[in-house]
Amino acid sequence: MLFNSLHFLLFFPIVVAIYFSIKQKYRWILLLIASYYFYMSWKAEYIILIMLSTLVDYVAGWQIHASKSLRRKKAFLWLSIVTNLGLLFAFKYFNFFSDSLRALLATWSIPLSPVTLKVLLPVGISFYTFQTMSYTLDIYFGKIKPEKHLGIFAVYVSFFPQLVAGPIERARNLLPQFYEKHKFEYVRVTNGLKLMLWGFFKKIVIADRLAIVVNMVYNNPTEYHGIALLLATIFFAYQIYCDFSGYSDIAIGAAQVMGFNLMDNFKRPYFSGSISEFWKRWHISLSSWFRDYVYIPLGGNRVSVPRWYFNLFFVFLVSGLWHGANWTFVLWGALHGFYLVFSIITATPRKALCNFLRLPKVPWLLKGLQIASTFVFVNIGWIFFRANNISEGWYVLKNIFVGWSLDFSGINLGGIGWEGLIFSFLIILFMEFVHLLQEHMRMREFLSRKPVVLRWSIYLLILSMIFIFGVFENVEFIYFQF
């Protein structure tokens, strides 16, 4: 079930209405049924994978906790990791590695008939497997105790607002909330709904509208050069941000309506002044997952300098692979790993250059340059993230500054015309204006102090924008494929 579907618009109010009508002790049952229904409305049989993950991690969690010997603890931790990563590998990566191996052997003239699995990628598998793995890892590291109630643990694994695209919640944050009695609180419920509204706006009005140009250019990049490629790349930067952060806003808002607090997943990432800051603002739940369960166990920065660089690079390489079974994602991850290592190596000369140019005396200019250069580097990464393959990504990168002219006829092929281009820029500017305000204030609190006429006018304006300029073709969220 997509958030941006009529199905969800009927489903969600019904679940919320029942949720606040029944006793606390029965709510987990409702949430479990609703979550399984939510997932099964996409492909019913794949619920077995979630159930398997749930059962294995529930048992593994208890066994890790109860075992006295470290060997036994490790054995059950490996059971959890192998099960979850095994599912992920079988459904997401098997064909990729099989094809890559075949291609590699073919270069040495060794023929290998490809073995491929004809399976559909289960929606959200990367998210729920990582969420449930964090549970067993936290028990192993002694951070949490195992959950007694299998039903509540099942809800933790499958909680519908964040099941298919996060935020990837930690057990110590989400699990206790299923025991809390959530009263119907007007302010909290309306705040959740406002966040959902903003999420729908970002997804339906901005992301899906920009996708028209992005898909047109990136599905046939060799037909374009210069400004068309640049425009499509910048639009993709905003498309993916609005698509994914829109989903997160709807998920966080929906959970908030029912009384749950999910972690923030985005904090205006395109205002980042460096790549490391970008990763503190982009997909925070995944970045922190990799930090806690990969980077720190590898030794983090408390190792030799070369090993530290390797740790950073490796984490981003794996993060790239997490996003998709394609070399483009691996390259994207590697690129970000390189950016980070490079930024550490060049920190001193860059600072010296800034001082030489007296930039610290003009802080707004320094900040602006930092934001602009970070945005450029992030966009170079997005080119490979969006391209269908590495050679097409390379073509885009090579031709983005070739044959510049203000002839937009190529873009007009998509049927969006000048009006569409103007509108696309206007909505991006509007969103970034709101982001600029958010950098300095909490919008919802700020709005709540304003007269009701102004507040409602703003809500109705956003709703009207969704009605009038939204794309209602039930376009899937990009991160569903991960």
Place this chain on the structure above:
Amino acid sequence: MKKEKRRFMRTTLIFILFVIVLLALFNAAYSWYVIPQKNIFKSEVQFAATSEQNISILFFGDSHVARSVNPEFIPGSFNYAVPSEIYEQTFFKVRNVLEEGTTASIFVFPIDLHDFSMYRSAPYVDAWYWKTKMSYAELARVSNNSLLGVAVKANFPFFGNGLEAWQLLANPERTPVLQGWQANDADFSQKSNRDAIGLARAQKHFPAYPEIFNERLVKGFISTLELAKAHNKTIVFVAYPVSAEYLAGAQEVGITPEAFYATLNTLLERFAPDAYIFDYLTTYANQSVLFSDSDHLNVRGASTFSLDLNEDLETVR
């Protein structure tokens, strides 16, 4: 908690009232000001006005037909084609026309290279129009949507169409419609990148090559012909003109007219003895001045073609 719930219910109800008023206002504005600017609407209004007269020839099809046939040169005809129309939709249109008791005795259908290729991702965007040609249940089935979904789309046409409204209101007369004919005066010969445009169009038209005979569209095509035949209508097939650049693009994609028409002939076997076939596919291919783009005739091209077609149709009349 009850007090909070009551407050929420009260606020929500008032808010929903505002939303309903807004929806009604937007819908009315769109229906009154935007829809009348749409060519599909203009064509329908013109058809309603002319069908009382004696129309003997009706042209069905998509933009190739809509831009090529100027009824002014073909007495007693009406160009009932709609850009982006697929054969599944043509079936419902033909059924609707027959149910309303059309006076036309000759139905002209296109047999262009792309007519059986499913390249349109959302063929039922104008649900407000298609609901007049079929039931909600049929619309839901063919558009792969829920009944509620199509009911909302058909009755609230402004949903998601703000940009289109902006474009239409900003350029109300960009493609005038006369007896269903959409007059476009662009000149393809002025384009410097004609080969690239031709190739891009061909790539767009045949995304699923080698599957260029989509089962669903073939079914719609055959059903349409059977329906017309059952009502004793004379069937005419026309292969509409395209430019040499488009044909080259199609060839590059893997489509050759010879192979396409060889397959099509097997489909037409049942209808061929009584049907007429006029092939203009390559007739003006090297006269790019007659085209507005790689595969649509412009005003000048439509005049030339319609005069030639009228002569051919004399044999049918």
